[in-house]
Amino acid sequence: MRTSNPKPLPTRDLDHVGIRTLTWKRRGSKARHTVNPAKYQCSILAAQLADEWITYTRSIARVDGGADIANAVRGFVEFVDKHLPTLGVDPAEARLDGHVVDLVEVIHAWEEDLRQHHGLRSNSPYAKTNSLLTLLEQRSLKDAKVPEALRVRAQAPPAYPPIQSEPLDEFSNGERIVLRDAARAAVRELEARLARGRDLLERGADPREAGWREPANLLWAATHPPMLNGKTLKPHFPQNVLSWPGPVKALLPRAPDGTLLKRGFRPLVVELGRLLFPTETDLQAFRVLLMLGMSDTSPEELHGLHLPDIEFTDGGVRLVQRKMRAHRVRADLHPDPDTEPKEETPQEFAGDGAWDVPGLLRRLLAATELSRKIFPDAEPWLFLAVERRRNGVLGAGLADFNNRQRRFGGWIASQHDADGKPLKISKPYEIRRLRKTTKVVRAVALGGTVSDLAGDDHHVEVYRMHYAHGTTAHILAGRSINRAQQWVFDRMTTPTRPVLVTEEAEQHLEEPEVAEDLGLEAEQAKALRTGELDMGLVNCRNPWASPHRNDTKVCHVAPAMCMLCRNAVVFTSQIPRLLLLSDHIEHMRANLTPRHWQALWGRQAAALEEVFEECTDLIPAARREIAELGLRLDLPLGMRTEFDR
Template sequence: MPRRGERKVRERSTVPEAMPRQEPERIGIRRVAWTRRGVKCFHTVDPAKYRCSTLAAQLADAWVTYARAMARADGGADLAQAVRDFARFVDKHLPALGLDPADARLDGHIVDLAEVIHAWEEDLRQRHGLRSSAPYVKTGGLLTLIEQAVVSETDMPQALRLRAQAPPAYPPYRGEPLDEFSNAERLALRDAARDAVRALEARLTRGRELLKHGVDPRMGGWHDPANLVWAATRPYLLTVEVLKPQFPQNVLSWPEPVKALLPAGPDSTLLKRGFRYLVTELSALLFPAEMDLQAFRVLLLLGMSDTSPEELHDLTLPDIEFTDGGVRLVQRKGRAHRVRADLHLDPAEGAATDFAGDGAWDVPGLLRRLLAATELSRKVFPDAGPWLFLAVERRHRGVLDAEVAHFKNRDRRFGGWIAAQRTAGGKPLEITRPFEIRRLRKTAKVVRAVALGGTVSDLAGDDHHVEVYRMHYAHGTTAHILAGRAINRAQKWVFERTSTSGHPVLVTEEAEQHLEEPDVTADLGLDAGQAKAMRSGELDMGLVNCRNPYDSPHRKDTKVCHVAPAMCMLCRNAVVFTSQIPRLVLLSDHIERMRTTLTPPHWQAQWGRQAAALAEVFDECADLVPTARREIADLGLRLDLPLGMRTEFDR
């Protein structure tokens, strides 16, 4: 445990400082430099390449000034691209109108640039299609630069000034948001990544065992694999130019131990031949490559629901601090200009693990394994940056070199890694497209939502606003399923409260005669007091008997039922005697008469469920219904319903 004063100083979030204010060069190529993950890049605009060189120079100057003043982290790459694209269009468009592109300038009146911008937007729409945001981005960037140029170009036409203040003609394309991976896909990706990590660790163990027995191949010979592995730790000693004189040109004539290093198929046929592949395979025995690091990337994103791919990718060794309880990570979110520290705890001692092999699969365990895998890379290449994802590849002139993994090459992206994985049966993984690494973050969010439940504010967590969660995460399939289940549970509760599941109990004539006997009372779900009150007519509600008028399922308090007899046939407390069958027959006839006076939807809403409940009762005592109808005719019985019931239900 760190002592007081030994903990690393937490880096606080700060507003990016503006670059030094200086006037751009007015002649020659305009260039802006920027650094990303330790690599210095340049964006350039050369006005001399275009016939509208004056206009291109004015826009390029505005770009350089704006990028420096706003401290753009990427050097304003989108703005430079907009300038180049617009300049090319002006060179092509103006001659077709009989105008000279050299006359185009922001402070000129010969060429109406507002109309040219409109034509350029139409051209962008045609080139990029309807499902692209490029017209919006490029036009927005150009208009921003024109607004910037207003400060220096005082003679700018009023029409162009007004156009710069207006939005682009075409809005950005809002495509379908990314969905998360299903649970089966998540487990398949997790298992494949774990298998890849185990295979990497086994390969590195084999290579480092060879390294222990290796010597300088210039002294011990080039045909010993251990010596070749030793040469891999001296990058300039293991190149194609150095290896060619040491081996025959025909790969099949190489010594068998060296040929065994090359990738081969199940039938021992060499899949890749040549010195380049030999260097790559020797490097793979000692250093992880980008494809090897993808497995760690997948597992960490699945285990860190509050970390974006960019934050994980930008981690360096100073950002990682192991403690007795876990690991503390300092993460930087460039888009939000935020720096935050997260603590990931180790699992409790003695907790059961669900993996085979050494190490742990939680976040601290994965980071320890990743650092162990890249330890030799940092020793052999001390000038490489302190990146967590440090990959060794054949780079300039075929020499091994280490730098941060970019995961941008087509074969080294997340989709390429998925395509290279196989199940235990040797089949490719069945993963839905698109193969976007951002879907892993959404999957981790959904797993967290399933585990926690609760409100949207609970699910959003500490790293999102509720509205951000609703817009970018709550649309997923799993979230919809969870919402549907919640609605179904609520509906089921309501239906159970109002459904006929507690339909009236029919008491036969024989049972009615022995109603006060304990065995009969128990079978009917009554107590002695209820049975006695029913025999005396105290619980007669006008249509049927009621077990307890003060325990109505249609109200929450303990007051007397307020919907009898309108809802008695839908109540679990109702008890029907055979002497009450004529009343039910009269009610059934009344309901059928209402069918002719009410619209079908209205009748179904008011009387449909009661008609179904009556049909169930009549099915149980079908032999008593004809007798009940004769009794109605002989005695002239009529149905007495409360006035309120007729007013509410019959119209």
């Protein structure tokens, strides 16, 4: 009999139905993840899966408490409660070590439901199913009561594979420069603002005695955070903001046309804090510059830095970095440059320090120094931001950059170039693209092999999969291929022709001026004149420097390749030999296919044609000499097979 109404929850507490909870702390925040089996009709199944979740999360030391796995457990048992009653099965019968409910079929139905709920382009069905199967496999390895079908299913992959999304591309070099300049301008603006605020603070006093209507006294109150909030300010100011004292009203944010953007005590507290302490938005500029300057550091490693992780040395700064996903701790030294760039103009607030990594860290620590002094209980994060909290009081904590306006994309949207126009940066606004940009800059600078470009913080395969796909890398690879192809094409198409020496020049060949005009040295000219460098077809200026071999041994392809050699020198007395070679090449044209003939003899035929064009008037006499003397090619025996075929 089928039933559509679920049975009521158990009325008595069961030993196995306790709330499973995991707490974790990361980057100054705490979170709790729970699975309460008593909320579900399949309470035994929920308890078993929750136990496996806790065991697995603790065994592999998941830094996030296994939030995704807990979510998968809750989603699966909720589906079991809805699905089994439609089949006429009591959900309470479902358990990992039972045979009443076929969990393999339930898992298949759950995957189909996830697919329809999340859509075809979502990875959630794969991720949730994979988490569940991981727990099932862990259980099957230690519990012999797990059915064999469920054991086999646990070892198989999810029914739907993950969606391979397009990897992020890096920012272009132009965008990198725009982001760098905008971040530098933001840092200068921050340092100028903090300098103004701290100068004003020196004149401040306790507003309870010196009055609440002086900005300096309000800043003094900001250094005693509990004193500065809307409740304490309200009795001392009129309700109408326009009636506030001019110096105090001037602290409120304004539009370019001078109108007030925000009114009230909340924005006043925020602006007073901004005059003394860096906010998350301010720290985003330092984050951008450090990411652009540290090619071997991920956003995660940079974000997690504490002050004890930073050690300044005589040669630079040493950083102890932790990469949670790779479970790796390493130390990197960022050296100080020999010279510091002088980029600031007298009209700009230059700040203190350089734009290299050590200089940026010094400037960041100087900017947050007062924050650490006023909020001593805050954890010593490098990116310590001061914001107005929900209770209306200023508070310090890690800049998590999660708020929509404070994320990397929000920071880009709030920046302007030198002309006051919004930055033109391609989307998506992902901080990880900065990481890839620095990798590409490193690749351009090194120009080495993939193993060189991967660096010390990646395997070659990781670099190939996640970094080598970038547009710049493809352009560089294309240029390299084009250069290699062009070199081959040039070698194939650029004519390499022998030097033709006229009869008159041959008579004066040993004279220095004539030899120099022909590109010959005095000793080479003398040897050519006496016939010492006659290779059987033409002369050779240096048989021991053949372009057809890499060693210094005598050329092994003469005279077969002499007409294609830059060392060849042709005397007019050798024209009959060249005519005989030309006749042979034409004879081979009739015996070979056009493609084959072109590959073997085409280039030599073209070289001979150019030589003959330069001495057209000598060709008839050379033909008569061949006929009268019965000349033939005088070649080594080993070469005759190349010409007599």
